[in-house]
Amino acid sequence: DQQVKQNSPSLSVQEGRISILNCDYTNSMFDYFLWYKKYPAEGPTFLISISSIKDKNEDGRFTVFLNKSAKHLSLHIVPSQPGDSAVYFCAASLINTGTASKLTFGTGTRLQVTL
């Protein structure tokens, strides 16, 4: 099941610069997308999300962009900080009213922010 892909397993960025993490999906029925941050031996922590009716959502240093025609989304972190170093997972869902809707995760991108 490769419905959600993160093609870059790792990314290294200098502190203060922009980090751009990418995610591609194949199922055009997905209507909600999320980014999670994960440290080793901890649960995924929700960062930011976007509905398919939007193409951009911003929350502080984090911005998510959605390009539905390309089935692509990206997470921008600016400025990057050392504390941002973690694995970032993209996830997608198809929201069904009246039933619980699962998340389909990508394989993750390990971000390292260097001094």
Next chain:
Amino acid sequence: EPEVTQTPSHQVTQMGQEVILRCVPISNHLYFYWYRQILGQKVEFLVSFYNNEISEKSEIFDDQFSVERPDGSNFTLKIRSTKLEDSAMYFCASSGRMQETQYFGPGTRLLVL
């Protein structure tokens, strides 16, 4: 800030033994989920639960697995007869009425020997 909690944090068991993983979802949430992550792999969906019944289950969630919400606060995952390949981190998640954002617990690391 409300959070999802899970117990135990670690469990070691022998192959063939039963294990029960426990979760307390965020109190006003309505939708509940179990996921797992085998070391080095992506987070995989196991099962979702709403209105006291399973909404969806993955191929992984075979007859050895079951879920229960016994008392309105806990949400449990039972593995009846564990296999070596069940070794993984198991995450519980819950979401509210709009069910858009799922919030995850810290996970239970299960090791089957």
